[in-house]
Amino acid sequence: ATDLRACEIRCRFGLEAGWDERWESLSFGERKRAQLGCAFYVEPDILCLDEPTNHLDRDSVQMLKAAMREFYGIGLLVSHDRELLDAFCGQCLFISEEGATLRPGNWTEGRSQQEIELQNRSRIREQEKAELRRMKQELLRRRRKAEKAEGRNSKRKLDRHDHDGKGRIDAARVSGRSRAATDLVRQQRVKVERQDRRLSGMAAVKLREYDFKIPYGSRSGRNRLFALPAGELMLGEGRPLAYPELRMETDDRIGITGGNGLGKSTLIRHILPKLTLEPERVLYLPQEIPESEREELQARLAALKPAEQGKVMQIIHNLGSLPELVLSSARLSPGELRKLRLALGVNEDIQLLVMDEPTNHLDLPSVECLENALADAECALLLVSHDWRFLRRLTRKRWDIRDGILKTGYWE
Known part of the structure; x- marks a missing residue:
């Protein structure tokens, strides 16, 4: 137009x-x-x-x-x-998992309201559980009292010639005093059963705590992971990207920043073949996982031994997705696919993790969880992201691209 x-x-x-x-x-x-x-x-x-x-x-x-x-x-x-x-x-x-709830206000306001609601539900449920415990204790007390009363009203321990004692027991039974304790037990049992049903109808409150630790990742024994002499990359329409000498040590954490179309992903693809590591020691997550890899990833998951699959599913769970849905879904969402690709690395000895826009398609709890996990990883990190908050926490060095030139340095 x-x-x-x-x-x-x-x-x-x-x-x-x-x-x-x-x-x-x-x-x-x-x-x-x-x-x-x-x-x-x-x-x-x-x-x-x-x-x-x-x-x-x-x-x-x-x-x-x-x-x-x-x-x-x-x-x-x-x-x-x-x-x-x-x-x-x-x-x-x-x-x-429990459904959908519409709350007024923006995300921060709605999230605060959600936390208040969950805390209130948790408090009420704990009160109902305490009331059930009190009712059960009262039921136990009444049962003991009824058993004691039944013992007093038994003729088995009386002498067969104790006609006065037998008369008193018969009078107690006729007057109903013996049945009173039993009736109290029955009434309390009904209350306990009613309270138990009430508590069963109250869903347990899940205050999820994300504690995702990457159980893989080790430092390479090599001197460095790659070293590139200063050079130039050609981007679309013949645009050049000039870069100085680039090197990455075995414990480096590097964040790559720059605007769209300036060559960040191209630079990553240029570096990968130059690595001194074996391919199986590198986990690379591109911005978008190609459609052709969907079936391959799901086939790899299905072929794992139960113990190995369990480790993968634990990571999937801690990243905020339901493992059963990942196992049964014929078509995973982009976010679930990225989580699966990351989680499959649990059974590999990863020494370098390369991620291009790692927070894309992840929900907020998953982003926070991933950030915490990468902070504890032992392997080297090479991350491309527009999320400076994410990069500042996880990386020490910064490679910034602007005006066709890559400059190396540290976060200020």
């Missing part, structure tokens, strides 16, 4: 002429910007955005936010970007 609206959209999202002709050479971030531009161009009444910030650099996220502020239709947003959810959502639908 060449109308004024199209020109505004191209300018807003930084869309260049000819992108449609070289779609395959575009980065995932550039493709995402083009898709967003098309969505806003048609000015729909209802706009549904599913993880719109995936693959976007910091500048592109600001472009998206500006476009969303000017959109006055109905918006449905699925995202793990907390800042985006807080800025634009007036109510949030929280989906869990």
Whole structure:
């Protein structure tokens, strides 16, 4: 399109002429910007955005936010970007294993309300459990009292000539005093059974605590993992990426930053064949796992021995997915597929973990869990991400790409 609206959209999202002709050479971030531009161009009444910030650099996220502020239709947003959810959502639908709950306010407000609700439910359930214990103790007390009364009203221990004693026992039975204790036991038993049913109807509150530890990862015994002399990479349309001498030691943690289309993924693919490690010692997670690998990954999972499969499923669980769904699903979501690829490394001696936009497609608890896990990993890390908070915690060195030049340094 060449109308004024199209020109505004191209300018807003930084869309260049000819992108449609070289779609395959575009980065995932550039493709995402083009898709967003098309969505806003048609000015729909209802706009549904599913993880719109995936693959976007910091500048592109600001472009998206500006476009969303000017959109006055109905918006449905699925995202793990907390800042985006807080800025634009007036109510949030929280989906869990127990179902879906719509709460007013943005994500932070809804999450706080969710925690309050879970704490209240947990407190009430504990009170009901305490009441059931008290009722059972009372039932036990009444049973003992009834047994004692029954013992007093038994004639077995009386002398056969003790006619007065037998008369008193008969009088107690006739008057109903003997049955009173038994009736109290029966009444208390009914109360206990009613309270037990009440407690059974209250679902247990799961206050999930993510404690994912990568149970693999070791430091390589080699001197270094790779060393590249200064050089130049050719990107799309003949654009060069110049880089200085690059090297990675066995305990290095390096974060690669830069805008969309500047060559971060290309640099990773250039480095991988230059590694001194055996292929089985390297775990590489690209931005998107190709469709062709879906069946391969699921076949690898199915072929594992029970003990090995159990380790993989534990990681899947601790990353926030249901293992039974991963085992039974014919088509895994992108997030579940990434979790499965990462989890399969549990049975391998990984010495270098290379991840390109590792938080893409992961929900918020899973992102936090992955961050904690990588902080404890023994292997070297080479991470590409637009999430600076994620990189600052996990990496010491920073390779930043801008204006066609890669500069090495440390986080400030």
